[in-house]
Amino acid sequence: MNVFYEESGIFKVGTILADNTTSLQVEASHGKRSKIKASSVLLRFEVPPLYEFMYQAQQVAADLDTDFLWECCTNSEEFSSHTLAADYFGHSPSPVEAAAIMILLNSAPMYFYRKGQGRYKAAPAEALRAALASQEKKRLEAEQQARYKQQLSTFIFPEEFRSQLDDLLYKPNKNTIEWKALESVCTATKLSVPKLLEKCGAIPSTHDYHFNQFLREHFPEGAAFNLPEIDCVFSDPENLPIADIAAFSIDDATTTEIDDAFSVTPLALGSFRIGIHIAAPALGITPGSLLDKVAAKRLSTVYLPGRKITMLPEKTIDLYTLSETRLRPTVSLYLDVADDFTVISSQSRIEKIRVIANLRHDALEQQFNEDTLRKNRTNYPFAHELSLLWNFSRKMEILRGKENDINNEKIDYSFFIEQDRITIQERRRGSPIDRVVSELMIYANTEWGKQLADAGIAGIYRSQNGGKVKMSLSPAPHQGLGVAQYAWSSSPMRRYVDLINQRQLIALLTDAVPSYSKENDELLISIRDFEQAYSIYSDFQRAMERYWCLRWLLQEDIQVTSGQVIKENLVKVDRIPLIVRVPSLPDLLPGTVVKLELSQIDLIECTLNTRFLYKE
Template sequence: MNVFYEEAGTFKIGTILTDNNTSLQIEAIHGKRSKIKAASVLFKFDAPPLSEFMHHVQKVTEEMDPNFLWECCTQEVEFTSSALAADYFGHSPSPVEAAATLMLLQNAPMYFYKKGSGRYKAAPPNALKAALASQERKRLQAEQQARYVELLNQFILPEEFKPLLSHLLYKPDKNSIEWKALETVSIEHKLTTVKLMERCGAIPCSHDYHFNQFIWEHFPAGIGFNESEFVPQSVLNKLIDLPSAEVTAFSIDDASTTEIDDAFSVTPLTLGSFRIGIHIAAPALGIDPDSLLDKTAATRLSTVYLPGNKVTMLPEAVISHFTLAENKLCPALSLYLDVSDDFTITKTESRIENIKIAANLRHNELEQHFNESALNKGDFEHAFNRELNLLWKFVCKMEAQRGKANDINNDKIDYSFEIKNNHVTISERRRGSPIDKVVSELMIYVNTEWGKQLTDAGITGIFRSQANGKVKMSTSPAPHQGLGVSQYAWSSSPMRRYVDLINQRQIIAMLRNQPPPYAKDSDSLLIAMRDFEMAYGIYGEFQRAMERYWCLRWLQQENIQTINAQVIRENLVKFDHIPFITRVPSLPEMAPNTCAKLRISEIDLLERTLHAEFLQKQDA
């Protein structure tokens, strides 16, 4: 005697060796013996022979139509497989027919719901319709995915991929058929999905790939501005009523700078003394807290810089009004320092006023005249040579008073990138040059002084401090060891940093004897500080990553195959003349600051990597 039984959701057959009422000892067709429960037996049979049984069952099953069988069922009522088989075949089913019915019921879960051993229930019409539609949809998707794989294997980008490129590149849905097709072909060709998409022409520009990824992640609404976010003209007109300063002011910036936040003036006084004016652009006079424009700035938090491009915190129309452009009357927050002939500060005064900018001096032109060589000679030819000479002597004293006159950071190299028609020029400039020192020392002074004034007035600001090499932001003043000052409140770049805009509002309220916009425990102040610190780190990391990208572009552009580098530690090196740091696995053990000659190959602009191989040790 043979049995047809169910075990672990699978139908099986076997020959009975021993029947113990509650259990049976059986032998499978291949000779394996096992013990099964009597309750799992669905029926017993003698014919056809065990070796032919499943073949006959399969043949009958293939002739049965699950849809017709479903229509034969009584809806909403459970039934046994044997009863359904009797209705379907019109007679008491044979063992083969009974087994075929069970097999079909088991293999058609969309049509029939299992309710127990040998018991089923027909799926409701709506559920069946939905399940069949889903099955058809999956079938079509499988066909579509197969077509995608075929095209991708030929490095052809399917048309359907084009509207989805950003999602596929930057935030793929790994359950989508597009991603599954990409993944399948990537594995087959041993490529990353990004490399595969590049081969298919989906990434025509490596620069745009990196830039768009950053925008996608951090500016999901895009980098444009709505016209409604501009400062209303009625607000701008009020700024004309500010008193005008009788000074000749000038700014010092890179050639590409449009957000000119600071300018300077030097006015002679009596007995060899003079007055230095540090003039900071004042967008806080026109951008009210919680206005639409303020909320936009609070979302962006800072201007994002990268070689050849930038994403501004404020709209261009607002920047053009508040920037300290030459031959224009500009609203400004000014700090005046009365300085004696020995460069000692005798008095300070802050004012809210309009100033006329006489000139926007640019680094590339000014450095030809105002440099260490010219200063060592004692004089240089320039329209502002007298003012620059006085500022130079003044800032040298300020630097010495901070204890930073011999700061090792003054010997570091800064790099600037100029991008024109995809041609990159990388320039070096020693940090601490006269131009850098004048601007940085005056900015340090104004941020320190206004931070002190806010503290003395009991008005909250956002301070930047440093202790034990760690920099942090806080609403409480604390020393900045790196700068050598007692407190430091960023307030000199209000068009480029939201923290500076907040501090400028507090300073304006202090000067006008008005309640400050932000109280000490203001949620908006604390949230802005937290968000700014996070965003500023992200933006800085992106800028460094894009500088790395343009270094690689420069190496390709100049066809650099070998280059000298300086060992930082272990196998980490910095290339000469460009700000590029990488690891060289083949570098032998060498002391820090040792020079090595390297061979360069395998530059990858998408991964922003290259392969560097040690050639030989170089003399310093």
């Protein structure tokens, strides 16, 4: 005797070796023996032979009309497969026919719901239509996915992907057929998603790929300011005195947010007055206003070679930037300085100034440098004022204990991009221009931080202890700068922390109620958010500088270059701020000059291959 039974949802047949009422021992046609429950047996049969039974049953099942069977069962609640077989064949079904009906019912779950062993119920018409539509949709999607895979495998970009390109690159929905096709081909080709799409011609600009990735993550609504003009433009502050000074600014050639300017006024007996003038957007941007909320969300201007994302709208910047010939409100710090460059007294004012010249680094550095100072050349604008500021700055460096600061010998790099062509210029950090500007900013931030602390008005301070820099509401020494306290206040158009401190300083100078108190969590939240954003923006700037360094190597067709060992297998490439890892580098001392071979520069991954050639 043979049995047709179900095991783990699969129909099987076997010859009975032992029947123990509740269980049976059976042997399959290929010889495997199994113990099965008696309840799993669907029918018993003698003929056809065991090895032919399943084949015959499947052949009969293949000839059955599923739709017809479903129509036959739509009026019944539940039915047994044996009853349906008898109705369909018009006679008591043979074991093969009964098994064929069960095979079909089990293989069509959309048509027939299983209600128990051998019992079924026809699916409602509406549910069946929905199930069939879903099945057809899946079939069409599978065909579409196969077509996508075929196109991508031959590096053809499917037209349907175009509207979803940003999502596929930066935030894919992994349940879509587009992503599944893309992921499948990436696995087969061993390419990353961006590299595959680049090969398909979908990424025309590698720069825009990196920039848009940053925007997508940190500026999801875009970099534009969607603010009404009324929220960006303010009336000129009234009743501010106009300073009788000749102020000038010193900035990079691309700077539009000119936060600071300087003036030098002669006094009696060889003394003079230095004016440090900081643009005053805090006079117009009200805490809690729409514009303030935008600035508080951005927290800082984002810098990268060739472009920037400003903290404030262009129209607002234009109202407060210290452009030449224009009258602008400032918070000014005046220092009365003796002829030995000792500060005698200081005074802070809110006023308007007119900057008579915006000096730019590239032109000024040709005239104001160590050589012209040594030769006492004065045949350029503001030569006398700059000479006094230079000597004052050197005195301040000595007072801070930083006259031999090794940071003054480091090299900074300027990136200039014009018509997609990159120029990278080296600048020594400790040039007279840099030291003058940095010393005056350090003095202002130190002095204004002290004034806030002495008055008991809350401010945000930067301190350094043991090499670790942190921000807090408590004035504490900054060991790296050599000052007792330091409160960023000199860039209120570019850093939100500076804007906060300027509001507090204005309140102090006008005897007004400060916008922030030490007990309010708002300042602590601003510190936390600012440090996080500032770190992200700095990382992005470094990443884009690396990108443009690689672009420069390709542009100049540099395949062999010199470099200097930093440590282990890290080498600083000559002429550009690029540090590369050289796996083949032998054990060499830091500072050793080596020759490297560069190859396989990848502007998507921002990587390259390096090989050590020899020690120079």
